[in-house]
Amino acid sequence: MNLVNRLSLVVLIPTLLFAVSCSVSDSNSGGEKQVAVKMKLNQMSTATAKQISSSPTIQSVDSLTEVKLLVEELELESTMDEDSLDFEVDDFVVNLPLDGSEIELSTANVPAGVYDEFEMEIEHDDDTNVNDPDFINESSDDDGYSIVIKGVYNGEDFMYRSEEDFEIELEFNPPFEINDSSSPSIAINIDPSGWFKDSSGNDLDPTDPANHEQIDENIENSFDVEEDDDDDDDDSDDDDD
Numbered sequence: 001m002n003l004v005n006r007l008s009l010v011v012l013i014p015t016l017l018f019a020v021s022c023s024v025s026d027s028n029s030g031g032e033k034q035v036a037v038k039m040k041l042n043q044m045s046t047a048t049a050k051q052i053s054s055s056p057t058i059q060s061v062d063s064l065t066e067v068k069l070l071v072e073e074l075e076l077e078s079t080m081d082e083d084s085l086d087f088e089v090d091d092f093v094v095n096l097p098l099d100g101s102e103i104e105l106s107t108a109n110v111p112a113g114v115y116d117e118f119e120m121e122i123e124h125d126d127d128t129n130v131n132d133p134d135f136i137n138e139s140s141d142d143d144g145y146s147i148v149i150k151g152v153y154n155g156e157d158f159m160y161r162s163e164e165d166f167e168i169e170l171e172f173n174p175p176f177e178i179n180d181s182s183s184p185s186i187a188i189n190i191d192p193s194g195w196f197k198d199s200s201g202n203d204l205d206p207t208d209p210a211n212h213e214q215i216d217e218n219i220e221n222s223f224d225v226e227e228d229d230d231d232d233d234d235d236s237d238d239d240d241d
Contacts, residue, residue, distance in 0.1 A: 032109040033178045036185040037074055037087055038102045038228060039094065041067060041192055063152035064192060067096045070128070070135055070146050073121040074106055076186070079114045079175055091130050102187070115176040118186060118225050122146050123165035134161070147219065149195070153206055160196075160206040164216045170225035187228035194218050 041064075071094055074087035087106040097103060124135060124144035134148045145161040152158070176184065195218045196204045196211075204211040204218075 031180075032111050033183050034107055035076075035110040035178065035183075036107045037105045037188065038185055039096065039105055039188040039190065040100055040102045041096050041098065041190050042100065064098055064149065065152070065157075066148070066150040067098070067192065068132070068134065068148040069094045069096070069122050070124055070130060070144075071105060071120065072123050072125065072128075073119070075119040076110065076115050076176075077117040077119065079116040084119075085110055091128050093130060093132050093135070096190070105188075110178055112178050112180070115178070116172055118170045118172065118176075118188075120168045120170070120188070120223075121166065122168070124163070134159070137163070149206070151206075153196075153203075158206050160215065162212070162216050162219070164220075166216075166220055168220060168223050170223060172225065172227065176227050185228045187226050189224045189226065191222045191224070195222060 071089050071092045074089055076085045076087070078084070085108065087108045089106050092105065094103065094105060123146045124130075128135075128144060130136075130144070132148075135145045137144050143163055145163055146166060147160075147162040147164075149160040150158070151160075170188070176186070178184070196206055196215060197218070198204055198214065204215055206215065
């Protein structure tokens with residue numbers, strides 16, 4: 001073998017090794033998985049609503065007849081490179097079922113990896129375009145409502161509307177992992193039982209503006225997030241059969 005051929009091999013071998021290394025690295029990194037974001041209310045509100053509807057004179061604000069949120073943004077944050085992924089939502093009115101069933105907000109193709117935080121913005125911006133009149137503030141050209149809650153308080157119908165911009169940051173514990181062997185979804189759970197209660201458990205009249213700041217804080221603290229693995233649900237159903 002002459003000197004030229006030897007030099008060619010010296011150059012070629014590292015190049016081949018680099019190409020193989022890149023190929024293995026790419027295959028191990030995995031592809032994308034379709035991930036859904038789901039949301040539901042705690043079912044306890046439904047049981048209470050039935051009780052109140054049969055006894056309308058009982059003083060309570062746990063009787064809910066409608067819960068609507070104006071969702072502006074859903075975002076998933078990675079633990080590795082601090083990148084974030086946006087789910088496609090725009091002026092999306094979420095009308096939550098009162099029977100505790102889930103509603104799907106959005107889906108997106110998410111790269112394989114580990115994610116530790118989910119962010120959600122519930123707000124009414126100046127450029128928000130929504131047809132639902134419940135979210136329109138007739139007394140202002142710019143400001144509208146981000147959350148609309150209807151129910152019964154002390155036997156009387158009420159509608160609570162918040163102007164607050166909610167930027168809710170929810171941490172996964174353990175972190176949310178997407179890989180070739182899993183296809184989980186994101187479950188946002190909301191417990192409305194404490195929305196209209198003070199720290200001592202006393203009712204907060206939703207029609208009294210003096211209570212609105214505390215009610216908004218209660219709403220923001222009622223959100224929780226977890227991994228919802230559909231595969232696990234299917235396995236448990238099979239075991240029951």
